[in-house]
Amino acid sequence: MKRLAAGIRRRGGPLLAGLAVVSCVVFFALGCQRLIYVERDLQVQVGENLVWELGHTQIEAVRLLDTAGRRLAGNPAVGPDEMALRFNVLAVRIGALREGVLARRLARVEALEAVRAHARAILALRSDIVALAPGDAGTEGVLRAAVEPLVATLRRISNQEMLSDLQQITRMEEERQRVLRQLAFCGLGIVASGVVLVGFLVQGWRAAIRAEASLLRERELGRLYRGFVSVVSHQFRTPLAIIDSSAQRMARRGDAMNAEEIVARTGRIRDAARRLVRLMESTLNAARLEAGELTPNARECDLALLVAELCAVQAEAEPAACLDVKVDALPVLRCDPALVEQAVANLLSNAVKYSPPGSPVEVRGWTGPGGAAVLSIRDRGLGVPAEELPHLFGRFYRASNVQSMPGTGIGLAFARQVARLHDGDITVASRAGEGATFTLRLQSMPPAAALAAQAA
Amino acid sequence: MPFMPFPVSIPRRLGLAGLIGAVLPHGAGAAGLPEPKGRVILTISGAVANTNRDGLALFDREMLLALGLRRLRTSTAWTDGVLDFEGVLLRELLARVGATGTTIQAMALDDYEARIPRSDAERHDVLLALRVNGADLTPDNKGPAWIVYPRDSVPALRSPLYDHRSVWQIRELRLL
Numbered sequence: 001m002k003r004l005a006a007g008i009r010r011r012g013g014p015l016l017a018g019l020a021v022v023s024c025v026v027f028f029a030l031g032c033q034r035l036i037y038v039e040r041d042l043q044v045q046v047g048e049n050l051v052w053e054l055g056h057t058q059i060e061a062v063r064l065l066d067t068a069g070r071r072l073a074g075n076p077a078v079g080p081d082e083m084a085l086r087f088n089v090l091a092v093r094i095g096a097l098r099e100g101v102l103a104r105r106l107a108r109v110e111a112l113e114a115v116r117a118h119a120r121a122i123l124a125l126r127s128d129i130v131a132l133a134p135g136d137a138g139t140e141g142v143l144r145a146a147v148e149p150l151v152a153t154l155r156r157i158s159n160q161e162m163l164s165d166l167q168q169i170t171r172m173e174e175e176r177q178r179v180l181r182q183l184a185f186c187g188l189g190i191v192a193s194g195v196v197l198v199g200f201l202v203q204g205w206r207a208a209i210r211a212e213a214s215l216l217r218e219r220e221l222g223r224l225y226r227g228f229v230s231v232v233s234h235q236f237r238t239p240l241a242i243i244d245s246s247a248q249r250m251a252r253r254g255d256a257m258n259a260e261e262i263v264a265r266t267g268r269i270r271d272a273a274r275r276l277v278r279l280m281e282s283t284l285n286a287a288r289l290e291a292g293e294l295t296p297n298a299r300e301c302d303l304a305l306l307v308a309e310l311c312a313v314q315a316e317a318e319p320a321a322c323l324d325v326k327v328d329a330l331p332v333l334r335c336d337p338a339l340v341e342q343a344v345a346n347l348l349s350n351a352v353k354y355s356p357p358g359s360p361v362e363v364r365g366w367t368g369p370g371g372a373a374v375l376s377i378r379d380r381g382l383g384v385p386a387e388e389l390p391h392l393f394g395r396f397y398r399a400s401n402v403q404s405m406p407g408t409g410i411g412l413a414f415a416r417q418v419a420r421l422h423d424g425d426i427t428v429a430s431r432a433g434e435g436a437t438f439t440l441r442l443q444s445m446p447p448a449a450a451l452a453a454q455a456a
Numbered sequence: 457m458p459f460m461p462f463p464v465s466i467p468r469r470l471g472l473a474g475l476i477g478a479v480l481p482h483g484a485g486a487a488g489l490p491e492p493k494g495r496v497i498l499t500i501s502g503a504v505a506n507t508n509r510d511g512l513a514l515f516d517r518e519m520l521l522a523l524g525l526r527r528l529r530t531s532t533a534w535t536d537g538v539l540d541f542e543g544v545l546l547r548e549l550l551a552r553v554g555a556t557g558t559t560i561q562a563m564a565l566d567d568y569e570a571r572i573p574r575s576d577a578e579r580h581d582v583l584l585a586l587r588v589n590g591a592d593l594t595p596d597n598k599g600p601a602w603i604v605y606p607r608d609s610v611p612a613l614r615s616p617l618y619d620h621r622s623v624w625q626i627r628e629l630r631l632l
Binding site: 060095096099100 | 535565568596
């Protein structure tokens, strides 16, 4: 399942992202369109105003008839002025039905012609109505005959209109609910598309971070390898010099060399060759360790022997160096001898390199708390400026006072890595011009199985 | 103009109302507003400072015409086509009577009533129309006076709300 998802991401990623964008836009457009639809729907006015107008026209028509009735009966309060007023009010009401917005509304329900015919009949009676005299039942009858059909028509239209309004309101209500559901759906669609897009963004972002990290690691590894090669080549030179000088001596002496000396010389050559092999191994291992490809190869190792041997080799390579070695108290420890040897060799060669020829280098070893091996190497050399001590174990870091001397800044970083691999650490105490004391502390490594479990 | 509520309206309102109120002592209203000589066709009541009878401002047709006629070509919701109205600017009429209310209750011959915010008259050239297409508005044709909004020139006025403030057969304006 995960693999499938990864496959889709790799191959269909851009397609899916494009789809998400398109669907986001489509949902948004749909939502907008629906909103516009609702907005338009709302603008369609319900006919309640028409119903109101029709109602008022009916009232005025009936009021005119009522006033005419009172005039007919001789009511003194009702004169021609009152008749004219009631007629005018009705006339204006009827007039308003014959044009403008109301006429359009009436035309829609096909009532405009009927209303206009009634209106013409009533308006034609104007002078008769205003001049209506008490007792003139004939004129009153004519008026009634003109007005009553209008009232009936208006009543019919307003009933229809009211019912159709109700229907329209119901329809609009349903329509609105439908649109609301569609809007909710569009909203969900937008959110879903957005989630997909955000997913892609996050994924791209993480991929970019990963790529950047791997690029960084790649670069660092490159630098590391280059530095490493130069460090190690220096160390290769020592055994090579031993081999070369022994071979030279043997060539020069030729037959004059006795058997004992030959054994001693060849022994030295073979030692140096073994050392070269070890160096090569440790070099490769260290490189692989840096790359994280190496599982430390732990086994029981007599550190006292290992350090003493390293010191002897160092002394032979640099006869001017004055090593004072007391490391018998170092324990037998479960560790990776190749890595430890490389680390200690780095410390020793540093001590010699940064000391004036002939100045003493003290190498002390003992067993610390918990069975840890503690090795201290003290020189009386250049030392390290105090403010630079915290950076001293950083990769490629070189103290400011040794910039002119050959070196890569990798030895101490490697030593610390080895120490940490052995649950230990390396510390330094130093003052510029007064030498430095490096203290390496190593713990016994757990058995391979436990280590593997830890790594997993 | 429609969207600038204050610059024109406020100073004019305060100016005229305040001026008339301050310069003319109470009871001298008749001097500012003459007695109507003909038939009264419009009564302005309520919060008015400048009256001519019993706290009312009564107008006959001549008095209204004397305020100066303005023209307004516009359509209305209630009619077809564009009409050529002539009449008195409502805000000038209100200023003439020293009206202080903020709402105009417009009452028609058929007892229809609509409340018109005074700001309508101050912001827009709302007309109390007396003539249409060159003829007097008669009582049987929305006369004698009809409140008309300039709905053609101000789109915001094209709504049922203003259509129903456009009261015809005006009989009385009461300032509240």
